[in-house]
Amino acid sequence: MLDGFFPLPSQAQWPTNGQDPLGVAFRAGVMSDRLTGTATLWQSLLQGAAGHLQRIAATHGGAPARHLAELQRLAAMPTTPQQIATQWGEYVTDALQRGILFLDVMRQVGNQVVAQQQGDGTPVLVYDTEMVLDGRSFERPVNYALVRILPPAGVTVDPNLRPYMIIDPRAGHGAGIGGFKSDSQVGVALAHGHPVYFVIFFPRPQPGQTLADVCAAEGRFVREVALRHAGAPRPVVVGNCQGGWAAMLLAASNPHVTGPVVANGAPLSYWAGVRGRNPLRYLGGLAGGAAPALFSSDLGNGVFDGANLVLNFETMNPGNTWWRKYYNLYANVDSEAERFLGFERWWSGFFLLNEAEIRWIVENLFVGNRLQRGEAQLGGRGPVDLREIKAPIIVFASQGDDITPPQQALGWIPRLYQDEREIRARGQRIIYMVHEDIGHLGIFVSAKVARKEHDRIVSTLEAVEALAPGLYEMTIEAKTGEGIQAQYVVGFQERSIADLRALDDGHDDETPFALVARVSEYNVTGYEMFARPWVRAMATPTSAEWLRQTHPLRARRTALSDLNPAMQPVTALAEQVRAGRRPVAADNPFVQAQHIWAAMVEQSFDFWRDLRAAADELTFFALWANPFLARLSDGRGADPNAGIGETLRELPQVQAALASLERGGYAEAVIRMLILMAKSRGSVRQSRLERSNAILHAVEPFRSLGEEERARIIAQQGLIIDFEPDAAVRTLPALLPKEAERKRAIDLVQQIAGEVTDMSEGTVRMLVRLRTTLGLEPLQIGGTAAAIEAVATTDKAAP
Numbered sequence: 001m002l003d004g005f006f007p008l009p010s011q012a013q014w015p016t017n018g019q020d021p022l023g024v025a026f027r028a029g030v031m032s033d034r035l036t037g038t039a040t041l042w043q044s045l046l047q048g049a050a051g052h053l054q055r056i057a058a059t060h061g062g063a064p065a066r067h068l069a070e071l072q073r074l075a076a077m078p079t080t081p082q083q084i085a086t087q088w089g090e091y092v093t094d095a096l097q098r099g100i101l102f103l104d105v106m107r108q109v110g111n112q113v114v115a116q117q118q119g120d121g122t123p124v125l126v127y128d129t130e131m132v133l134d135g136r137s138f139e140r141p142v143n144y145a146l147v148r149i150l151p152p153a154g155v156t157v158d159p160n161l162r163p164y165m166i167i168d169p170r171a172g173h174g175a176g177i178g179g180f181k182s183d184s185q186v187g188v189a190l191a192h193g194h195p196v197y198f199v200i201f202f203p204r205p206q207p208g209q210t211l212a213d214v215c216a217a218e219g220r221f222v223r224e225v226a227l228r229h230a231g232a233p234r235p236v237v238v239g240n241c242q243g244g245w246a247a248m249l250l251a252a253s254n255p256h257v258t259g260p261v262v263a264n265g266a267p268l269s270y271w272a273g274v275r276g277r278n279p280l281r282y283l284g285g286l287a288g289g290a291a292p293a294l295f296s297s298d299l300g301n302g303v304f305d306g307a308n309l310v311l312n313f314e315t316m317n318p319g320n321t322w323w324r325k326y327y328n329l330y331a332n333v334d335s336e337a338e339r340f341l342g343f344e345r346w347w348s349g350f351f352l353l354n355e356a357e358i359r360w361i362v363e364n365l366f367v368g369n370r371l372q373r374g375e376a377q378l379g380g381r382g383p384v385d386l387r388e389i390k391a392p393i394i395v396f397a398s399q400g401d402d403i404t405p406p407q408q409a410l411g412w413i414p415r416l417y418q419d420e421r422e423i424r425a426r427g428q429r430i431i432y433m434v435h436e437d438i439g440h441l442g443i444f445v446s447a448k449v450a451r452k453e454h455d456r457i458v459s460t461l462e463a464v465e466a467l468a469p470g471l472y473e474m475t476i477e478a479k480t481g482e483g484i485q486a487q488y489v490v491g492f493q494e495r496s497i498a499d500l501r502a503l504d505d506g507h508d509d510e511t512p513f514a515l516v517a518r519v520s521e522y523n524v525t526g527y528e529m530f531a532r533p534w535v536r537a538m539a540t541p542t543s544a545e546w547l548r549q550t551h552p553l554r555a556r557r558t559a560l561s562d563l564n565p566a567m568q569p570v571t572a573l574a575e576q577v578r579a580g581r582r583p584v585a586a587d588n589p590f591v592q593a594q595h596i597w598a599a600m601v602e603q604s605f606d607f608w609r610d611l612r613a614a615a616d617e618l619t620f621f622a623l624w625a626n627p628f629l630a631r632l633s634d635g636r637g638a639d640p641n642a643g644i645g646e647t648l649r650e651l652p653q654v655q656a657a658l659a660s661l662e663r664g665g666y667a668e669a670v671i672r673m674l675i676l677m678a679k680s681r682g683s684v685r686q687s688r689l690e691r692s693n694a695i696l697h698a699v700e701p702f703r704s705l706g707e708e709e710r711a712r713i714i715a716q717q718g719l720i721i722d723f724e725p726d727a728a729v730r731t732l733p734a735l736l737p738k739e740a741e742r743k744r745a746i747d748l749v750q751q752i753a754g755e756v757t758d759m760s761e762g763t764v765r766m767l768v769r770l771r772t773t774l775g776l777e778p779l780q781i782g783g784t785a786a787a788i789e790a791v792a793t794t795d796k797a798a799p
Contacts, residue, residue, distance in 0.1 A: 037627035045618055051276060052614035059610065063603045070596050074589050087588050094584035094591075097577045101333040102326075103560070103567075104574035109344045110561025113554065116174070116349045121203035123168075123176030124346040127152065127186060132197065133224055135217040141206040142213050146221040149179065149186055149196040156193065162233040162259060162461065163195040163225050167218070167250075169242035172306030172313075174349040175200040178240050180342065183447035185238060185264075188454045192462075197225050197235075199243075205303070205354045211249075211361070212379030218246065219254045226257060233707060234259030234391065236461055240444045241265050241404065242361075245371065251389045253381060260392040260461050265443040267404040268386075269411030270369045271513040274505045278405050279613035280316060282620040284367040285513065289520020291527045293362045297355035298535040301544035304358040307350040307553045314553075316402060319605035327598045334583065343445075348557055352548075363524075368517045372412035387416055387426060392464045394457055394474070398435035398443055406434050407504045413471070414497045418648070424469045424722050425648045427715035431464070431492065433457075433474040434503075452476065456490050460686060463693035465711055467684060468675045468718040471495045490686035494679070512624035518632055649723060657719035661727055662734040664713075666745060667701050669735040672717040672728060673749045673770055679721065680766035681759070692752045699748070729773055742774040 079087075116122075123129075129147035136143060146165075151157050166185060168175040179186030179198060189196045199221060225235045236259050239247025244266020251258040273281045284290075297304040314321040329340045353361075362368075364376040374385045397409035410432055417423050423430060438449055456476060472492040548554065560567060584591055623629070648654060660668075674692060678684050696702040696710060705713070721728045736742045749770070750756075756764060756779065768779065 034627040041621070041625055041627070045622055048275065048621070049614070049618055052610075052618070055276065056607070056610050056614065060603065060607045063600075067596055067600050067603075071593065074593055074596075077589060079589075087590060090582070090584045091588055091590035091594075093582055095594075097581060097583075098330055098333050100570070100573050100577045101337070102330045104570050105329060105333065105337045105340060106557075106560045107562065107567050107570050108341055109348060110557045110559070110563075110567075112341070112345050113348050113350075113557045114561050114563060116203070117554075121174050121201075121349060121351065123147075123174060123198070123200045124180040124342070124349075125149070125176040125186070125198065126181055127179055129198065129200075133221060136202070136206060138217060138220070140209075140213045140216065142209050142217045143202040143205050144214060144217050144221075145200050145202070146224065147198050147200055149190065149198055151190055152182075155190050157190060157195050158193045159195060159229055160231045161192075161194045163197060163229045163235045164189045164238060165197045165199065165222055165225050165235050166238045166240070167199045167243035167247050168240050169244075170201055170246075170306075170351060170353070171242040172309035172350055173346055174203070174351050177346050177441075177444050178238070180346060180445070181447065183450045185240075185444070185450065185454050188450055188458050191455075192458050194236075194458070195229060195232075197221070201351065203349075203351045205352060205357065207354075208356075209354050210356045210379065212381070214357075215246070215249050215253055215378060218250045219257065222250065222254065222258055233465075236260050236262060238262040239264065239266055241267070241440070244268070244409075245365065248371075248386055248389065248393075249378065249384055251391060251393075252384050252386050253378065255388050255390045258389075258391055260394065260464055261389065262394045262396065262457060262461075263409070264396045265398070265401055265404045265409065265440055266395070267365070267408045269372045269408050269415065270366055271510040272407035272411035272504060272507075273405055273509075274407060275509055275617065276614075278402070278407070279616050280312075280403060281408070281513075282616050283312065284362070284520070285516040285620050285624050286616060289367050289516060289523050290359065290362040291520070291523040293358050294355065294524065294527060294532070295535065297358060298532060299539055299544065299547055300352075301539045301541050302355050303544065304353045304355060305350065305548050305551060306352055307548070307551045310347070310350060311553055313403065316609075318609055319602045323598075323605055324602050327602075331595070331598070334581070348553075350551075350554060363520070367520050369513065372415045374416070386412065387428070389428070392429035392431065392461075392467070394460070394464075395430070395432040396435070396443060396453060396457065397432065398438045398440075400435065400437035401440045401443065403440040410500050410503065414500050417497060419497045420471045420495070421722060422648055423471050424718055425651055425654050427469050427653065427711075427718075429464065429467055429469050429472070431460070431467075431472045431474050432495075432500075433476075452488060456488055456686075460490065460689075463686075463690045465707065466689055466693035466696055466714070467492065468678060469715050470718070471497070471500075472684075473499070491683050492686070492689070493683045509621075512621060512630075515624050515630055515632060522632075653715075654719050654723060657716045658723060660716060661720055661724060662731045664735050666736065666741055667705065668713055668717060669732055669741075670702075670745050670748055671713050672721065672732065672735075673745065674752060675714070675718055675721055676729065676770065677749065677753050677763055677766055680762040682762075688752060688754060691754075695748065695752055729769060732770070732773055733775070736774065739775070742776060746771060746774060746776060 128150040130150055131145060132148050133146040135141060135145055166178045168178050175198070178184060179196075181187070186196050186198070199218060222235055222237060229235070234257065237247045237250060239245070239262065241264070244263035245268055247261050247263060248266070248268065251261045270281060270284075293304065296308060325340075329336050364370045368376075370376040371384060371386070374383055374387075376384045378384050395409055397404065397406040399406060401409075413423075413430060413432075417426075433453065435443070435449070435453065438446060442449055453476070456474070460474065471494070473495045475491045475493055477489045477491050549558070558564075562568070649658075702710060717728075733742075736745055750767070753759065753763070753767070756767070759767070771777070771779065
C-alpha cells in the first residue's frame with residue numbers, strides 16, 4: 001500500500017549494509033520530509049492569514065468610524081422642526097419618484113433580455129453594419145459572422161490603409177462591446193481613416209461546433225478582409241479579453257495572413273498572479289477542475305450556459321455588480337437611465353457555448369494552462385505555438401484589472417522565450433503597456449482610455465514594422481494641449497524578460513496549479529465513466545431550457561419584464577412621474593444620509609468579498625500545496641530534455657544573418673545604423689519611429705523593397721547587431737564602399753534621428769563612432785561641437 005503513495009526508491013537508494021533490507025529507515029525519512037513540508041506549509045498559511053487580516057483591517061477598519069462621523073455631522077447641522085418636516089416631505093416624494101423610475105428602467109432591462117432570447121442576438125454596436133460572411137452557411141457551420149462597420153456621416157475611410165478586424169469576448173456575453181459607443185476601439189480606428197470589420201456571434205452555437213471550427217472561420221474572415229484591401233498592409237486583429245486569446249490562436253494558426261495582433265486585457269497565463277490580489281485564478285482548483293463545466297453542459301443537453309461565466313464575474317465584485325451600479329441608477333435615475341440601459345444590453349445578453357467549446361477552454365486555458373506551454377491542441381493542426389506568430393504583438397494590461405491582471409496578460413512571454421534575445425532572434429516584436437488603475441471593462445469601454453491608450457495604439461500600428469525586433473514597453477510620457485487637440489508623446493523602452501518577471505511575486509505559487517490540472521484529469525475521467533451516462537440520460541431539451549430560464553441572472557431580470565403582469569402599471573406610473581418630477585436638492589440631509597447608508601452597504605459587501613477571497617486563497621494552498629497530495633503530480637514535472645536543443649546562435653535565421661555580415665548595400669547599411677542608434681539610447685520615440693517609417697516607404701531603394709523585404713532586412717540587421725555588435729559597426733564600410741554613398745547614408749540616418757542637441761550622450765557617441773568608422777568628417781553642431789569632439793576623442797582612444 002505504501003508503494004502506491006510514496007515514491008519507490010531505486011535499488012541504489014536502499015541500504016546496502018543489510019541492516020534495513022525493507023527500507024524502513026528510508027521510508028521514515030520520506031515521511032519525515034513530507035511532515036516537515038506540511039508543517040512549513042501551515043506556517044506559511046498562518047503568515048498568509050495574518051497578512052490578509054492586516055490588509056482587510058487597513059482597508060475596512062476605519063470605515064464604520066468615518067460613516068458614523070458623517071452621520072453625526074448631519075445630525076449636528078442647525079435646523080428647525082419645520083425645516084426637517086419640509087426636507088423630509090421633499091425627500092420622500094423624490095425617493096418614491098426615483099423608485100418608480102428605477103423600476104421602469106429595470107422593466108426595460110428585462111424586456112431587452114426577453115427580446116434577445118427571442119431574437120438573433122444583435123450586437124450592441126452603435127454603428128450600422130454590412131454582412132460580409134456568415135459562418136452559419138460554412139461547410140463546418142459556426143455561429144460567427146464578419147460584418148463591416150459602415151462609417152458614420154462625416155467620417156471617411158481609406159481602403160488602402162491597414163484594415164482592422166475586432167474580436168470581442170465570447171465569455172457569456174454577446175458581441176459589440178468594442179464599439180458600443182463612439183469613443184471606442186471602433187471609433188478610434190475610424191477616426192484614423194482605417195476600414196473596420198467586426199467579428200460577431202449569435203446566441204446559440206451551431207450543432208457540433210468546436211473551437212477549431214471557430215478558429216478556421218476566423219481565418220477565413222481575416223483572409224476575406226485582406227482580399228478586400230489588397231493594396232493595404234495585412235489586417236490588424238484586435239482581441240478583447242477572451243477575444244484576445246482567440247486573436248492569438250488565429251495569428252498562430254495563420255501567421256502569413258494576419259497583421260499585428262492587439263490583445264487587450266487578454267488572459268494567456270491563467271496560473272499567474274500575485275498572492276493576496278488575484279483570487280479568480282483559484283476558482284478552478286476549488287471547483288475540482290474541469291468536471292463541473294462538463295456536468296453543467298450535460299445538464300444543458302450538451303450546451304453550456306454562458307450566464308454561469310457572468311455569475312463568476314459578478315461575484316468577483318459584488319459591492320459593485322449587486323449594489324453600487326443599481327444604487328447609482330436609483331440615485332441618479334434622471335441622468336443615468338440611458339447609459340445603464342446601453343451597458344445592460346450587453347451585460348445581460350447571455351450567450352451559449354457547446355460542450356466541446358467550454359471543455360477546450362477549461363482544459364487548455366482555465367485549468368490546464370496549456371496554451372502558454374505550447375501544448376494546446378486545436379483540431380488536427382497539432383499544438384498551437386504562439387512563437388509562430390510573425391506579426392508584431394501589442395499587449396494592453398492594467399494593474400487595476402482584477403479579472404486579467406498584468407501577470408496573466410504577460411506571463412506567457414517569459415514562459416515561451418528564454419530571454420529577450422530569443423524574441424529578437426525569432427524576428428518578433430512584442431510591445432506591452434500596463435495602465436496604472438483602469439478596471440477590466442474600462443480597458444474596452446472607457447472613453448478616456450479610448451482617446452488616450454487606444455488612440456496611441458492605432459497610431460503606433462501605422463509604423464510598427466519600422467521597429468527593430470525585440471521586447472518593448474510602450475510608455476505615454478507627456479501630454480500637450482487639451483480636449484481634441486491633446487497630443488501624447490509616446491516612447492518604446494527596450495525591456496528584458498527579467499522586467500516581466502518582476503511584475504510577479506515568483507512562480508513558486510504556480511506549482512499547485514499543475515497538481516490541479518492533474519487531478520482534474522482524474523475527476524473528468526471518473527465523471528465520464530460513472531456519472532455522465534446517468535446525467536445525459538436524464539437531460540432533455542425541455543429540462544435544459546428550463547434550467548437556463550431559471551438561472552438567477554435571467555430569472556431576476558425577466559421577473560421585472562412585461563412578461564410579469566405585476567409590472568404592467570409601471571409604464572403608466574413612470575410617465576406620470578416624469579411629467580410631475582420633483583427632484584430633491586442635493587444638500588437635503590436625508591439624501592446625504594441615504595448616500596452614507598449606501599456607502600455602508602457597499603463597504604459591507606466589499607468586506608465579505610475580501611474575507612471570501614482570503615479564505616479561497618488559503619483553502620486553495622492548504623489543499624493543493626499539500627506535500628502528500630503533491631504525489632499525484634509525480635512525473636508531470638519539467639521535461640529533463642527541455643533545455644537540450646539549438647542555442648540561439650545555432651538557429652537557422654541567426655546563422656543566415658551572421659553569414660550576411662558583410663553582404664548587402666545601402667539599404668542594409670542604413671537600417672543597421674538606425675538600429676544601432678536606437679539601441680544606444682535604449683528607447684524609440686514614436687515621432688522618430690513614424691519618421692523612419694515614412695522615409696523607408698518614400699525614399700529609394702526602400703520604397704521598392706516591399707513590406708516583407710523591408711521587414712526581413714530589419715530583422716536580419718537586428719540579429720547581426722545582437723550577436724556581433726562590434727563587427728556590425730566594423731563592417732559598415734564593406735556595405736558602403738563609395739564615399740558618396742556613405743555621406744548619403746549617414747545624412748539619412750541623422751535626418752531620421754533628429755537634431756543632435758536632442759540626442760542622449762550614448763546616441764551622440766554612437767553617431768560619432770559611425771562617422772569615424774565610415775571615414776567621414778567630424779560633427780560640427782554649434783555650441784555642442786566641443787562636447788561632440790570630446791566624445792569623438794574618447795571614442796578614438798578606446799581600445
